[in-house]
Structures are given as structure tokens and as C-alpha cells.
Amino acid sequence: MNNLIDNTIQFVKEKLEGAEAGHDWFHIERVWKLSKKIAEKEECNVEVVELSALLHDIADPKFHNGDETLALKISREFLESQNASEDVIEQVLFVIKNISFKNRGEAPKNLPIELKIVQDADRIDAIGAIGIGRTFNFGGFKNNPMYDPNIKPSLNMSKEEYKKSNGTTINHFYEKLLLLKDLMNTSEGKEIAEERHDFMLKFLDQFYKEWNVD
Numbered sequence: 001m002n003n004l005i006d007n008t009i010q011f012v013k014e015k016l017e018g019a020e021a022g023h024d025w026f027h028i029e030r031v032w033k034l035s036k037k038i039a040e041k042e043e044c045n046v047e048v049v050e051l052s053a054l055l056h057d058i059a060d061p062k063f064h065n066g067d068e069t070l071a072l073k074i075s076r077e078f079l080e081s082q083n084a085s086e087d088v089i090e091q092v093l094f095v096i097k098n099i100s101f102k103n104r105g106e107a108p109k110n111l112p113i114e115l116k117i118v119q120d121a122d123r124i125d126a127i128g129a130i131g132i133g134r135t136f137n138f139g140g141f142k143n144n145p146m147y148d149p150n151i152k153p154s155l156n157m158s159k160e161e162y163k164k165s166n167g168t169t170i171n172h173f174y175e176k177l178l179l180l181k182d183l184m185n186t187s188e189g190k191e192i193a194e195e196r197h198d199f200m201l202k203f204l205d206q207f208y209k210e211w212n213v214d
Helices: 003-015 025-039 046-055 070-081 086-098 113-124 128-141 159-164 169-175 177-183 187-211
Strands: none
Touching: 003 025, 003 046, 003 070, 025 046, 025 113, 025 187, 046 070, 046 086, 046 113, 070 086, 086 113, 113 177, 113 187, 128 169, 128 187, 169 177, 169 187, 177 187
């Protein structure tokens, strides 16, 4: 492993100490490892993939009053301090800027493979058993209700509506998580997502069964 990756790991661990459990170092580590796994099957710049995965949530706008520029600023300053080339910095910042689900309508067409890989890895960590755990953790963090049969999912929300949404945790499955399988970019990502998607469907079946006790 090169020094730049080592130093980035250390930097991210320190920066995210005490972060909300769905967006902490362990989330970053899982996305980083998934990114490397997917990258093995693709022609790509592995260093850009690893750096992007490690820095993608360094300042998630959800926890910084919706500020989408902070992560770019922190990442640039860190990479410059490590003497990373301007080309690498630009590629990493592009991934960070365009990775999120809520920004998918604004992302340019013909995305670079490095972004596709890290985006798949990040989305895979939002589904399956881990995704379910993260979703309920974040719902609890925001004190959202787990489920309310009278509140229906809001599909086709605009970016602003999505950012302000305080719906139920179960509705989040329909508003985001169950959509992710069909948004995968890579064949490896699609394969991994398939199994996790099926697990979420089974979970929802069981949830409703337990909720609707006769």
C-alpha cells in the first residue's frame, strides 16, 4: 500500500471519529474494500478509486447544514498537503461531487469508470443487511418514526424535497434503497446488489407480517 493511501486512511479515521454510525469510518472502510473488489474487474486508475472511496463522505452535507462544498474543500486541502498531482485531485473531487443519490439528476453523462466503481460500492453499502441497519440507525438519529401505515412513500421527490424529507424509515426503502439495484453501473456491482436487494424484500415481508398482528 502506498503512503498516500495510508495517510488518507489515518486522516479519515481522525476526521470521522464520533461520526453517526451509518457514516463513520466503518462505512468508509466497507466502501473502500468494495471499491477495490469491483475495480479488479475494470480498467481504471486504482489510486483514484481508493482515494475517492476513502474521502467520499469526509463531510457529508447531511451533517453540515446541506453544504456540498465542504467535502471538496477538505479533500483538496488534504490531497495538496500530500503533494498529490492536480490531475488526481481533480478526478477525486469529481467523484465526491457526483457520487450521491440525490445529485443523480445533475451528474454529467458519460461518467468516468472510477466514479461508477465508487458509486456502486457506496450504493451497495446502503442495501442488504448493512443497509437495513444503517437506515434504522439514521432514522433513530433523526427521531423519525419507524413506520406509519398512514404515511405513504414520496416517490419522484426533487433534490430539495429529498434533502428535507423526514418520512418514516420504512418509506426510505421505497424512496431510495429498493431503487439502487437498477442504478448499478458495473457488472460486479449488479451481481452483489442483486443478493442484497432480495434480502431487503424478505425483510420487508417479515416486518409487515410482525407489524400487522391479527
